[in-house]
Amino acid sequence: MKRLHVDTLESEIGTIVLVEDGGQLCSLDFSDYEQRMMLLLKRRYGSVSLETLADPHGFTSKVRRYLDGDLSSLDDIPVNTGGTHFQQQVWQALRTIPVGSTWTYGALAATLGKPTASRAVGRTNGLNPVAIVLPCHRVVGADASLTGYAGGLERKRWLLQHEGYAL
Template structure:
């Protein structure tokens, strides 16, 4: 059975669950979305065991640093997302959106060379298993609307404001 390390990090927007697989982050989700996280982990690993570990690989400290204002703390963190080829392309593209900026779903689709795939980009965005580090919160609607976020719109708004983005 696959053994995964898990830690809970207290943040200004609630508890965050960080899951690590062999030195790479495979999940980061909100405590109140634990069932969603477990469902995504089951799809990926089928059977696994979560073992409580304090600050696995120093990753929890890096997440805390981000919330303390060190936005670069999340850069270069190793992740393993799973997913389809297209989903992985979307999630990799999300990591290229700089702190303090946003992209529309259509812009992200164009960046991927698939200008008609904005809905597919949105669907992949919604299944992102690694919140904040793979910054799906930086993707907004074409009219700058704060459309869907698996952690809730209030958290998305908080994260964007935290990163210095003016939210309507």
């Protein structure tokens, strides 16, 4: 059984659950999506045990600072997403989307050199195990609509507005 550290953080957008493995953030989700989070962790690690640890490696504090307005506080959080090579490429590319802006799924696919892979990018985006830190909320539909967000569209809207994006 894989032992992972877990901490929670109360916020305006709900309870955030952070999971750490070996000094890297391997999951960040919302408590009302805990079943999804556990499914993704089990797919990746098999059987898991979550042990509470306050502010592992300062990750919880960094997320709190982000929520309090320090929009660069997440930039240096190391992540370990698992996934296929393509998924890892998509998730890492999310970090290149500037705060306060959005990209379309097509633009993200083109950035990866796969301009026809917007649907695959969209599916991968929906499986992002480290929400907010890997800012999948910054990806929108081709018409700039707020399409899909595993944490719910209201959270996506809040995160974008928090970062200064004019909706």
